[in-house]
Amino acid sequence: MTQAEIKLCSLLLQEHFGEIVEKIGVHLIRTGSQPLRVIAHDTGTSLDQVKKALCVLIQHNLVIYQVHKRGVVEYEAQCSRVLHMLRYPRYIYTAKTLYSDTGELIVEELLLNGKMTMSAVVKKVADRLTETMEDGKTMDYAEVSNTFVRLADTHFVQRCPFVPATENSDPGPPPPAPTLVINEKDMYLVPKLSLIGKGKRRRSSDEDATGEPKAKRPKHIADNKEPIPDDGIYWQANLDRFHQHFRDQGIVSAVANRMDQTSSEIVRTMLRMSEITTPSNAPFTQPLSSNEIFRSLPVGYNISKQVLDQYLTLLADDPLEFVGKSGDSGGGMYVINLHKALGSLATATLESVVQERFGSRCARIFRLVLQKKHLEQKQVEDFAMIPAKEAKDMLYKMLSENFISLQEIPKTPDHAPSRTFYLYTVNILSAARMLLHRCYKSIANLIERRQFETKENKRLLEKSQRVEAIIASMQATGAEEAQLQEIEEMITAPERQQLETLKRNVNKSINRM
Amino acid sequence: MAGNKGRGRAAYTFNIEAVGFSRGEKLPDVVLKPPPLFPDTDYKPVPLRTGEGEDYMLALKQELRETMKRMPYFMETPEEKQDIERYSKRYMKVYKEEWVPDWRRLPREMMPTKKCKKAGHKSKKAKVTGQGTSLTNPADVLKKIEELEKRGDGEKSDEENEEKEGSKEKSKEGDDDEEDDAAEQEEYDEEEQEEENDYINSYFEDGDDFGADSDDNMDEATY
Numbered sequence: 001m002t003q004a005e006i007k008l009c010s011l012l013l014q015e016h017f018g019e020i021v022e023k024i025g026v027h028l029i030r031t032g033s034q035p036l037r038v039i040a041h042d043t044g045t046s047l048d049q050v051k052k053a054l055c056v057l058i059q060h061n062l063v064i065y066q067v068h069k070r071g072v073v074e075y076e077a078q079c080s081r082v083l084h085m086l087r088y089p090r091y092i093y094t095a096k097t098l099y100s101d102t103g104e105l106i107v108e109e110l111l112l113n114g115k116m117t118m119s120a121v122v123k124k125v126a127d128r129l130t131e132t133m134e135d136g137k138t139m140d141y142a143e144v145s146n147t148f149v150r151l152a153d154t155h156f157v158q159r160c161p162f163v164p165a166t167e168n169s170d171p172g173p174p175p176p177a178p179t180l181v182i183n184e185k186d187m188y189l190v191p192k193l194s195l196i197g198k199g200k201r202r203r204s205s206d207e208d209a210t211g212e213p214k215a216k217r218p219k220h221i222a223d224n225k226e227p228i229p230d231d232g233i234y235w236q237a238n239l240d241r242f243h244q245h246f247r248d249q250g251i252v253s254a255v256a257n258r259m260d261q262t263s264s265e266i267v268r269t270m271l272r273m274s275e276i277t278t279p280s281n282a283p284f285t286q287p288l289s290s291n292e293i294f295r296s297l298p299v300g301y302n303i304s305k306q307v308l309d310q311y312l313t314l315l316a317d318d319p320l321e322f323v324g325k326s327g328d329s330g331g332g333m334y335v336i337n338l339h340k341a342l343g344s345l346a347t348a349t350l351e352s353v354v355q356e357r358f359g360s361r362c363a364r365i366f367r368l369v370l371q372k373k374h375l376e377q378k379q380v381e382d383f384a385m386i387p388a389k390e391a392k393d394m395l396y397k398m399l400s401e402n403f404i405s406l407q408e409i410p411k412t413p414d415h416a417p418s419r420t421f422y423l424y425t426v427n428i429l430s431a432a433r434m435l436l437h438r439c440y441k442s443i444a445n446l447i448e449r450r451q452f453e454t455k456e457n458k459r460l461l462e463k464s465q466r467v468e469a470i471i472a473s474m475q476a477t478g479a480e481e482a483q484l485q486e487i488e489e490m491i492t493a494p495e496r497q498q499l500e501t502l503k504r505n506v507n508k509s510i511n512r513m
Numbered sequence: 514m515a516g517n518k519g520r521g522r523a524a525y526t527f528n529i530e531a532v533g534f535s536r537g538e539k540l541p542d543v544v545l546k547p548p549p550l551f552p553d554t555d556y557k558p559v560p561l562r563t564g565e566g567e568d569y570m571l572a573l574k575q576e577l578r579e580t581m582k583r584m585p586y587f588m589e590t591p592e593e594k595q596d597i598e599r600y601s602k603r604y605m606k607v608y609k610e611e612w613v614p615d616w617r618r619l620p621r622e623m624m625p626t627k628k629c630k631k632a633g634h635k636s637k638k639a640k641v642t643g644q645g646t647s648l649t650n651p652a653d654v655l656k657k658i659e660e661l662e663k664r665g666d667g668e669k670s671d672e673e674n675e676e677k678e679g680s681k682e683k684s685k686e687g688d689d690d691e692e693d694d695a696a697e698q699e700e701y702d703e704e705e706q707e708e709e710n711d712y713i714n715s716y717f718e719d720g721d722d723f724g725a726d727s728d729d730n731m732d733e734a735t736y
Binding site: 015016017018019020021036048049051052053054055056058059060065067073088089090092093096112113114162163180232234356357358359 | 554558566573574577581587588589614615620625
């Protein structure tokens with residue numbers, strides 16, 4: 001992992017789990033897999049705290065463990081999974097658009113808690129939904145369960161690997177760590193639970209209690225002593241499926257931008273049909289016949305079979321090659337070239353970045369080199385029709401930022417510079433990686449900036465919070481306009497302006513992430 | 514190798530035309546310092562994407578940050594002890610739910626070592642009764658003191674001194690062990706009990722013989 005990514009991971013872990021977990025997590029990311037005692041020794045934290053931190057990390061699927069020979073258990077951190085924490089709001093928003101509030105809350109609970117049993121999720125979500133509903137109405141468990149089942153059927157949530165139930169014929173000592181297994185078929189199998197009940201509204205007295213919760217808490221825990229029917233079956237959010245969904249969204253919007261709405265609908269239909277049948281890293285989807293596509297088009301679209309065929313032919317002939325024709329049976333077999341589509345999307349992003357950073361003439365040179373693969377300096381000037389000096393300047397600027405690279409082709413074995421061809425080329429993969437790395441770096445910078453800004457203005461933020469609370473409570477008790485005015489004036493105008501600027505900056509930094 | 518030095522004039526090893534400078538032209542200045550930290554850019558960045566989705570995700574992100582801090586997974590660093598304990602601190606503590614992981618899914622070494630005081634007490638009691646000594650040691654002590662009173666003052670004063678020493682030892686041990694873990698506190702308790710046991714048992718056993726001997730043979734030199 002690069003330094004920038006490690007820095008970003010450390011900031012994310014610190015924000016979400018605190019400093020102790022951050023220390024352990026970053027140490028594991030830096031050093032690879034290590035056993036428990038070595039971690040405690042190297043980080044200088046007590047064994048107790050290391051254990052707690054590792055439990056938290058394992059619960060959230062950020063660390064996995066493996067039993068090596070001689071019974072040593074080693075722990076390994078998944079850096080890419082830590083970076084996915086950045087996308088949590090997007091996952092939750094996607095669930096909201098697909099399955100409305102219930103789905104959104106289910107995914108949110110699963111992401112916040114790492115793994116949960118189905119009954120626990122259903123109960124919590126029902127309680128939360130009941131809070132937001134009007135007085136007297138409650139959310140039924142059955143409705144939440146239905147949404148959960150739908151999420152499982154479309155693979156947005158999946159079962160965690162579980163401890164296999166072994167018969168105790170083995171008299172030896174139990175292994176130091178359980179080996180978790182999961183069968184491909186069982187991953188989305190929902191257990192047959194009969195969850196009957198309704199969401200409970202939290203009593204308002206609980207919210208006021210500050211000094212009293214201790215007394216109320218043991219009672220609350222005692223309620224959950226009944227045996228859980230699906231004990232041991234944990235569910236987690238299937239992040240790969242969300243990524244697949246984002247990829248599909250990207251492809252569909254690209255087609256819509258390039259061609260028209262109807263073709264994008266056709267592509268969306270094709271992608272939806274192959275959602276579950278195609279693995280997420282396949283180069284192209286399963287071939288779909290034109291008849292099947294016609295049958296699966298959304299109900300509102302009544303285009304004739306002929307028109308559909310014309311659209312498909314157009315899509316297949318497009319130079320971007322999103323859709324390819326793989327056969328003629330069934331009215332024509334069509335596939336979506338996923339890898340090619342993603343490559344074109346990445347290239348388009350690179351082009352737009354060059355344009356925004358260096359100007360449209362640079363972008364012209366960039367596109368030229370992309371198209372022609374390898375070009376000499378003289379050829380660049382000729383093809384792009386840009387004067388030599390400017391072309392040279394732009395090329396060197398892009399070269400220094402690593403968007404373009406140089407390929408040496410020696411004429412003689414001694415690689416003499418005067419007798420070597422220097423060709424400009426664009427290596428898309430490495431340029432894309434460089435861009436991604438830059439994005440991570442800027443996110444880390446933004447988080448730091450946001451923390452700095454919040455710390456600087458902490459006093460002001462607290463004051464404004466208190467004033468808001470006072471205003472709210474006074475409005476609740478029906479105060480006069482004059483009194484409210486007076487209280488609002490507690491925050492002076494320049495302070496107010498400062499607050500506004502702060503809010504805007506913080507929002508901007510969050511938004512850019 | 515003594516190559517052709519161009520008859521005293523510098524010659525480039527590569528074709529200078531290719532780089533773009535004509536012969537004899539003034540080359541640009543050498544750069545002597547790193548580029549500025551925040552250079553001015555000609556092209557300003559594109560404005561941020563706004564929209565219903567983005568606004569919702571922004572609010573969500575802020576909410577998530579707050580919620581995470583209240584979850585039981587957020588491990589807070591233990592604060593340093595302040596000089597004066599503030600009264601208000603008691604009422605500003607945030608109460609978090611306890612979270613217990615599913616131990617069946619984790620390696621066995623993850624479980625905290627079960628050495629809480631209550632368990633220690635029970636095991637200690639079991640141990641103590643197992644050894645055949647009961648918690649009626651004070652009664653034993655008193656009985657044996659009365660027995661020895663009859664034997665003479667010498668033993669009693671010796672015994673008192675030894676008791677004082679024993680208690681000093683115990684208190685010293687107590688001071689040391691207060692800083693140790695509960696595990697060792699349990700051991701300390703056991704040791705204390707054992708100390709008493711050893712002290713009483715061995716002392717009085719020795720004392721019986723010792724006292725009798727020394728009283729009878731006062732004239733002989735003691736080695």
